[in-house]
Amino acid sequence: xxxxxxxxxxxxxxxxxxxxxxxxxxxxxxxxxxxxxxxxxxxxxxxxxxxxxxxxxxxxxxxxxxxxxxxxxxxxxxxxxxxxxxxxxxxxxxxxxxxxxxxxxxxxxxxxxxxxxxxxxxxxxxxxxxxxxxxxxxxxxxxxxxxxxxxxxxxxxxxxxxxxxxxxxxxxxxxxxxx
Numbered sequence: 001x002x003x004x005x006x007x008x009x010x011x012x013x014x015x016x017x018x019x020x021x022x023x024x025x026x027x028x029x030x031x032x033x034x035x036x037x038x039x040x041x042x043x044x045x046x047x048x049x050x051x052x053x054x055x056x057x058x059x060x061x062x063x064x065x066x067x068x069x070x071x072x073x074x075x076x077x078x079x080x081x082x083x084x085x086x087x088x089x090x091x092x093x094x095x096x097x098x099x100x101x102x103x104x105x106x107x108x109x110x111x112x113x114x115x116x117x118x119x120x121x122x123x124x125x126x127x128x129x130x131x132x133x134x135x136x137x138x139x140x141x142x143x144x145x146x147x148x149x150x151x152x153x154x155x156x157x158x159x160x161x162x163x164x165x166x167x168x169x170x171x172x173x174x175x176x177x178x179x
Contacts, residue, residue: 025156030141040158042135075153079099
């Protein structure tokens with residue numbers, strides 16, 4: 001984990017951080033999905049005397065693959081299935097709450113369709129769940145029909161389609177990023 005500090009404070013208090021898109025990221029790959037990403041970094045809401053973020057942190061992501069039948073751990077909590085990530089959900093905003101009452105952003109994308117038959121009968125989806133906790137982001141990914149759930153802690157690279165949707169939901173907004 002890289003941390004850049006532009007200004008040191010005498011007291012060691014918890015810094016309010018928000019994610020910022022910094023440019024293209026590294027490609028992400030799962031058993032049924034592969035795609036381009038956007039890189040993020042965390043910046044403090046507090047600025048120094050020159051107007052720059054007082055603290056900048058580059059995430060250091062790590063991904064684990066879990067058997068969907070056995071459950072998984074994400075953002076420090078145990079889940080039996082991805083359904084527990086959305087015990088409450090507002091489909092218009094893409095925002096929900098998990099079984100622990102934590103806010104979750106949900107992005108869903110239909111499997112690609114290559115012909116009229118696919119368009120009529122393909123119902124599977126790719127599903128991403130994002131949980132923000134203490135200045136980091138956790139991503140849970142599962143595709144319909146897959147026996148695996150992928151959990152990435154301290155996300156550094158967000159899938160391009162997800163990034164656009166998360167931006168619409170206010171994740172990167174200075175005023176609405178607590179989701």
